[in-house]
Amino acid sequence: NAGVTQTPKFQVLKTGQSMTLQCAQDMNHEYMSWYRQDPGMGLRLIHYSVGAGITDQGEVPNGYNVSRSTTEDFPLRLLSAAPSQTSVYFCASTKRSSQRSNEQFFGPGTRLTVL
Amino acid sequence: LAKTTQPISMDSYEGQEVNITCSHNNIATNDYITWYQQFPSQGPRFIIQGYKTKVTNEVASLFIPADRKSSTLSLPRVSLSDTAVYYCLVGDMNRDDKIIFGKGTRLHILP
Numbered sequence: 107n108a109g110v111t112q113t114p115k116f117q118v119l120k121t122g123q124s125m126t127l128q129c130a131q132d133m134n135h136e137y138m139s140w141y142r143q144d145p146g147m148g149l150r151l152i153h154y155s156v157g158a159g160i161t162d163q164g165e166v167p168n169g170y171n172v173s174r175s176t177t178e179d180f181p182l183r184l185l186s187a188a189p190s191q192t193s194v195y196f197c198a199s200t201k202r203s204s205q206r207s208n209e210q211f212f213g214p215g216t217r218l219t220v221l
Numbered sequence: 222l223a224k225t226t227q228p229i230s231m232d233s234y235e236g237q238e239v240n241i242t243c244s245h246n247n248i249a250t251n252d253y254i255t256w257y258q259q260f261p262s263q264g265p266r267f268i269i270q271g272y273k274t275k276v277t278n279e280v281a282s283l284f285i286p287a288d289r290k291s292s293t294l295s296l297p298r299v300s301l302s303d304t305a306v307y308y309c310l311v312g313d314m315n316r317d318d319k320i321i322f323g324k325g326t327r328l329h330i331l332p
Contacts, residue, residue, distance in 0.1 A: 212264025
């Protein structure tokens with residue numbers, strides 16, 4: 107299993123540009139989530155999905171959209187990038203019905219800089 | 222959602238046992254306590270999860286008192302490679318849709 111994969115690893119955008127951060131998992135996990143982590147800070151939940159076709163907002167959803175058309179993929183879209191969105195973005199997945207129900211598997215992250 | 226409070230940072234020395242305590246006064250009956258470890262430039266990694274008393278695995282132990290209002294992650298005989306940020310989370314992803322990370326505890330192991 108590849109686990110949770112994220113692309114790209116690094117990205118530089120100009121203010122106002124849009125882009126999509128890709129996330130995929132091959133573990134058949136129903137729950138997927140996106141977090142952002144600013145320097146020296148903890149992780150903040152952006153959006154999450156409890157299954158294909160279902161998404162909901164986390165702590166800091168403004169400026170981001172998500173969709174979940176398949177179990178495997180959970181892309182995060184930045185509609186109009188702003189310097190405040192400069193951060194490291196992590197995608198995670200979980201099999202909720204397992205014994206370790208709170209175990210999230212994280213991807214390697216995407217480091218985004220908005221100029 | 223139960224809120225957690227942890228020390229911002231801790232220092233220890235190689236070979237010592239390190240205990241990191243997390244406070245979660247409003248933990249719900251169905252909530253589990255989960256700890257993650259994060260190295261620089263990496264995503265967090267699950268360490269251990271428990272509901273009550275004591276849980277032990279190959280890397281850590283988790284101690285939970287009877288009232289469950291706090292928990293202690295114990296790392297035996299730490300090495301320099303244990304330098305990381307440790308997060309305490311409270312919730313049950315089988316029931317809750319959101320699990321919130323706090324700011325974590327930055328553990329620095331000295332030689």
